[in-house]
Amino acid sequence: MLRADALQAIYPELEDRIVVTIMGAVAVELYMLGHRHNFFYLEHAMGLASSMGLGIALSIPEQKVIVLDGDGSLLMNLGTLSTMARYRPGNLLHIVFDNESLLSVGGFPTATGTGTDLAGIARASGVPQVIEANTCESLKDAVTRALASNTLTTIVSKVEAVGPKSFHMDLPLLENRFQFKRCLEKMRQK
Amino acid sequence: MPVSVTSSRLIYDALKACDVRIISALPETWLVHLIRMADEDPEMTLVRIAKEEEAIGISAGAHLAGVNSALLMQNHGFLAAINPIVSLALLYKIPLLMLISYRGHMGEKDPWQTQGGMVTEPVLRALNIPIWHLNNPGDIDRRLKDAQTLAHASLHPVAVLLSRELMWED
Secondary structure (H helix, E strand, O other), rough: HHHHHHHHHHHHHHHHOOOOOOOOHHHHHHHHOOOOOEEEOOOOOOHHHHHHHHHHHHOOOOOOEEEEEEEHHOOOOOHHHHHHHHOOOOOEEEEEEEEEEEEEHEEEEEEHHHHOOOOHHHHHHHHOOOEOOOOOOHHHHHHHHHHHHHEEEEEEEEEEOOOOOOOOOOOOOHHHHHHHHHHHHHHHHH | OOOOHHHHHHHHHHHHHHHEEEEEEEHHHHHHHHHHHHHHHOOOEEEOOHHHHHHHHHHHHHHHOOOOOEEEEEEEHHHHHHHHHHHHHOOOOEEEEEEEEEOOOOOOOHHHHHHHHHHHHHHHHHOOEEEEOOOOOHHHHHHHHHHHHHHHOOOOOEEEEEEEEHHEOO
């Protein structure tokens, strides 16, 4: 499965939700599908998209928060799984695209390519619902199920180590930051 | 344990007066009462983290969602969180109210705390993070409020260093 196709398949579910992505290919591919003010692309601080998502989910319990993570990023902050599991906000959905590679820095293999099982780590960390979905159809179904269940969910999706031709996004970091904050303030009032 | 309950209570009440709703913390001796107070307060969301880096992400998320937060950490925890402080808080102009127990400074008996104590202020200064020292109970209310005000006005992290004189009763 290509991550770009996977994102396209779940885009209708993302469109009106609070979404936090990691840097690199995930950010660009979501941006290219159509930027929304409720999307935040964390262009650095690898590993912390899920921690940001947790902070937002705890602050706005009435809204669903979706984090788009990656294997390289999650491996940098495995403790996030135990922290999310500890507080298990039902409005948080954590999707991990696992391409077994640090793609944007040259495709160096990560430990998931040599046997590290992120879904297994999430389960063992206490995440109450962990789903592995390796096709667009199963991913779409898993996202729908997770959002309906009001249960903290980690979905791990194996994807090919293929990214966009260009990583350029016509959106300065701070513009994204202030847009996103204003948007969240409105969603919080609803 | 001679950690000051009185000072901890004053600090906790000052955080409440600052409308802090989320506290992230990693246990450390001087912070035990503060963490317990947060845990026992139904109005407070206490997030016990595994490593201080996470706290920067949690506070960034809370800020973007319009909720005030504070971080409780030891100075070694601050040192552990430098990359996200730089590449999230400074890069994205996120205010952080960091309450840092200042271990390894004057009066420290534990040899393993001393190196961190010596580099804490130089590292904060290198990051251009304003520092408030909390030494006297009478300063707590005003200094925490002012630290939060500056963090929000500057969209920048601020550090409040909790001293041995304030936190430890020998």
